[in-house]
Amino acid sequence: MSLIQEKLAQAVGLLKEFRIDCWITFVRETSMLTDPTLPFLAPSDLTWHSALVVTASGERVAIVGKYDKQMLDEAKAYDEVIAYVEGFRKPLQELLRRIKPASIALNYSTDSEIADGLTHGMFLTMQEVLRELGMHERMVSAEPVISALRQRKTETELNAMRKAIAQTEEIFALVAEHIRPGMTEATIADFMKREVARRGLTFAWNEATCPAVFTGPDTANAHYHPTERRVEQGHILNMDFGVKVDSYCSDLQRTFYVLRPGETDAPVEVRKGFNTITRSIEAARALMRPGAKGVDVDGAARRVIVEAGYEEFPHGLGHQVGRFAHDGTALLGPAWEKYGKKPFQVLEEGMVFTIEPRLTVPGYGVVTIENMVVVRASGAEYLSTPQTELRLLRS
């Protein structure tokens, strides 16, 4: 079964679970602006106004421009692919008149960008189409369906992510052997990028900051590209890096310490920082199970950092990972305005999260570890190999 066939079957079940009669993904010119849900529903871009319709009774119908029909036919995922030349309106209205849905879910959400693939112009068009049928008050957000579809990972999806993680960890191991004082952040990043190219992989996010490399006490912020700053003895160095395998991402961070002459271990402040991060991660992971809320998990990790005397990190503890490095709706985050309702959604089996607290050790640099876990009935299980020891780099 292809991913599209698998996900369309899953969608029918989700419509029943959330008591929604009909779900319409409504897109156009997706090479320009694509609904993040589209890769689960179509094998490639769609050009003209296209309606991908799934019903709780199990019907799957695609209405697309003439030239997009053949590819959808070959995906063998829809009961019917209706092609039009002049406009989608008539075939869509005929379909809706026949299935008479009491609720019509559309891809919009204030709280979840992953479920917010419908543009406002397309919303206005759909509203008009439904108004002509007297159905415009039946529109609801498809967020629960879309979130569950992305979040409840199948084994196929988890396996792709395991492969991406393995590649990432291999490249971290290689670069750790390669780093020497005097190298710049940019040189280190280039070494990793060449490994990505050599292995035929793609980057998990924008290449400008993948990897991100930060060395020493005066580093730039997260989300900043590697600079000409040089690695020095006595620096904490951290990296944020991920790749894609079969369209699924890894997203991991590792922290290193560059020994000074005569040192055989990192200074006590650095070790304290590192141990605080690993304790913070374990405090969070211990709370992760189906039914837990991200805000509580975030709080547990944040408390460890603050109680150890550090400033709290100015971001959420962890996000989901999938086809994007930042994927899914539920979030391990604090109750900040910008996170909306995401931290209050409950964790479900099959969700994959990062755990990535951060703290600054004054005079040395930033300690941050990012591991990846999958939520199982019994708790959070590592997908990545957790970093449990500060990696020491010798000159």
Place this chain on the structure above:
Amino acid sequence: MSLIQEKLAQAVGLLKEFRIDCWITFVRETSMLTDPTLPFLAPSDLTWHSALVVTASGERVAIVGKYDKQMLDEAKAYDEVIAYVEGFRKPLQELLRRIKPASIALNYSTDSEIADGLTHGMFLTMQEVLRELGMHERMVSAEPVISALRQRKTETELNAMRKAIAQTEEIFALVAEHIRPGMTEATIADFMKREVARRGLTFAWNEATCPAVFTGPDTANAHYHPTERRVEQGHILNMDFGVKVDSYCSDLQRTFYVLRPGETDAPVEVRKGFNTITRSIEAARALMRPGAKGVDVDGAARRVIVEAGYEEFPHGLGHQVGRFAHDGTALLGPAWEKYGKKPFQVLEEGMVFTIEPRLTVPGYGVVTIENMVVVRASGAEYLSTPQTELRLLRS
């Protein structure tokens, strides 16, 4: 001046021209779903809710999450970059209270996908933010501003497109030498893809159909990937292909005829088809000047095809080209529902269009030429080298 500085300056002028007080591009997690206007306003992806504000009085203010500030600062395109940790709402409301705009343009449009980058969820959020200020009835579509910003190409933009066209024409010339009967469409496409890679170029659209290659009388439709169908003597063969240089696209089609043993020219039906296409293109181009409407230009080309006894092509005559192969709002197209108001927009100086009529010669294949032109005060000027003769391929 960088493209972003250039376009922000142009935007201030457009706000004055269209009598709009304030324009807000409102985005989040743009690596997942990006507003097509963003590359004119920011050097890279934005993670959290971000408001990029331009006013008719010339102010340019960006409100972004903390970690995105540094990159925007370095773009030196905004008077002020305001960074937040918890939420964008307070700084945005403070700004709007200060500038008191009578109209607030947002990126939505039913008619133009290029101006429809605001998702419905983000629209609802902005509506709420403005309601708290009593400004929610001041929202208008930014379509005129966005369309003009994309459509009125600067010389820098035209030069990038000229380079992309030159590369495309070189690759067409190479592949014409390479094609032999017995080769499959897929083999021919692979040859062209290797040239793209060798030259360090990227594809102008989805690689699966770039190039598209169609040989013989029973070809698939446009927008279909190259198949295992083999080139035979007596086939018409056509290709649709484009590349990107400096983020700007080419989009060209060429038609070839594979001579049969003893033939020194194509059969009369094939020549008639080809000549009809070139006449159709010239009929269209003769009408193109600032102030003309795309629907009339399309009609002129379509009339030539139909009057010569062929079925009319089931698509518009031509689209604009820019950062996307299908770019801009105004369209050379018929008054069909799916094209909305696009064919009725007037042509303006600096717009770049394809002209691409198509017809079928029964028993031989599809004839189609796609040239690119720029609209000047005096009329449409070729950017590409127009195909004026049917290219004959020998075995």
